Amino acid sequence: MGDFHFLRPWWLLAVVPALLLAWGMLRHADPAREWRGIIADHLVPYLVTGSRGKRRSGPVLWMLAGWIVSCVALAGPAWKREPSPFADDVAALAVVMKISPSMKTEDIAPDRLTRSVQKVHDLLARRGASKAALIAYAGSAHVVMPATSDAGIIDSFAASLDPKIMPSEGDAAAEALKLADRSLKDAGGGSILWISDGIAPEQHAALSQWRKSAGTPVKLLAPLPDSPELASLTKSADLAGADVIRLTPDDSDISALERAAKFATPVSAAEGDRWQDNGYWLTPVLALLMLPFFRKGWMAPTAAKA
Numbered sequence: 001m002g003d004f005h006f007l008r009p010w011w012l013l014a015v016v017p018a019l020l021l022a023w024g025m026l027r028h029a030d031p032a033r034e035w036r037g038i039i040a041d042h043l044v045p046y047l048v049t050g051s052r053g054k055r056r057s058g059p060v061l062w063m064l065a066g067w068i069v070s071c072v073a074l075a076g077p078a079w080k081r082e083p084s085p086f087a088d089d090v091a092a093l094a095v096v097m098k099i100s101p102s103m104k105t106e107d108i109a110p111d112r113l114t115r116s117v118q119k120v121h122d123l124l125a126r127r128g129a130s131k132a133a134l135i136a137y138a139g140s141a142h143v144v145m146p147a148t149s150d151a152g153i154i155d156s157f158a159a160s161l162d163p164k165i166m167p168s169e170g171d172a173a174a175e176a177l178k179l180a181d182r183s184l185k186d187a188g189g190g191s192i193l194w195i196s197d198g199i200a201p202e203q204h205a206a207l208s209q210w211r212k213s214a215g216t217p218v219k220l221l222a223p224l225p226d227s228p229e230l231a232s233l234t235k236s237a238d239l240a241g242a243d244v245i246r247l248t249p250d251d252s253d254i255s256a257l258e259r260a261a262k263f264a265t266p267v268s269a270a271e272g273d274r275w276q277d278n279g280y281w282l283t284p285v286l287a288l289l290m291l292p293f294f295r296k297g298w299m300a301p302t303a304a305k306a
Contacts, residue, residue, distance in 0.1 A: 007076030007277055014074075018067040025060045059293070066289040073279035073286065082276040092131040092147050092190030093261045094180035095120055095154070098173070099136045101163050102197055103223070108247065112223040115247060116195045117158050119221060122254045123193070124151040127261065131190070133183035136161055139170030141179050147187035173199055174206035177240065181214050191217040191261050197224055199236035207240040218242040219260050221253065 006012065097120075103113040124132060132154050133147040144157050163169070177192065184190045199207070220242040224230040234244045243260075245253050 004079040007078050009075055011071050011075040014071045015068055018064055022060050022064040062289055062292055066286055069282050069286050073282040076277045076279050078275040080276050082274055092184055092187035094133045094183050094192045096135045096176045096180050096194045098196040099161050099163055099166050100138050107225055108223055112197055116223045120158050121155050123257055124155055126258050131187045135176050135179050137172045137176035138166040139168030141172045141176035143179050147183050171200035171203050173203045174210050177210055181216055194218055194220045198233055204239050211241045219257055220244045221247055223247045
């Protein structure tokens with residue numbers, strides 16, 4: 001709550017006339033006021049009815065409380081930012097692809113890599129102009145394309161990826177996820193689509209460490225048939241907090257990935273984001289304060305005549 005402040009603090013000045021009004025009404029409602037100075041103060045409670053404990057100040061105090069709550073709500077209490085209304089509705093997506101010889105296996109036609117690239121193409125087509133980045137890895141990780149709203153460029157570079165162009169074989173999954181995180185931070189936040197057919201055991205510790213320091217949502221698209229290889233991948237993916245989605249012959253996998261990417265929460269506030277007005281949370285409180293005024297006779301003017 002270190003960022004707590006009011007967006008329109010001048011509304012708090014309206015509390016001053018409310019206090020003056022309440023003071024005047026309560027003073028006028030005191031039946032002993034006109035007799036003070038005429039009757040000895042110690043005799044007033046015995047000679048004037050309703051001077052102690054029976055003063056009907058309830059409606060006035062409730063009205064004052066409602067006024068103060070309204071002023072606080074109108075002042076616009078705020079403590080967190082909200083995305084600009086002109087920002088993209090869909091969060092950015094970082095596509096992390098493993099480019100290894102195993103991805104050329106043909107147990108999924110035509111092969112794992114080609115089918116994965118086709119899925120990336122379908123997903124980007126559904127996302128329209130939303131930002132996406134592409135990271136490729138094998139023995140080392142590389143940013144192929146930083147976040148861009150041009151899906152055609154991402155699609156073109158993904159289609160040209162091949163194990164032969166990678167500098168070295170191996171598995172640098174944790175390094176690739178770190179690069180994806182960096183790309184998403186520059187793009188204002190989003191989620192990661194990780195495409196891999198396996199995770200090397202030596203990556204387990206690094207992935208666990210990455211997950212402890214990063215809160216980015218991760219979906220892992222597994223281009224694998226139902227096999228022990230898939231079970232092992234699912235178990236290893238838990239270390240990175242990744243939800244595994246199997247590559248399917250139809251578009252059900254794309255639909256699941258589209259929903260997850262669309263509603264991912266931005267992880268960083270871009271410069272120029274607005275502060276979120278939370279005054280509306282006080283509306284139920286104001287409604288409760290007004291409930292007693294539905295009672296017959298529960299009115300501030302009535303209290304003033306008491």
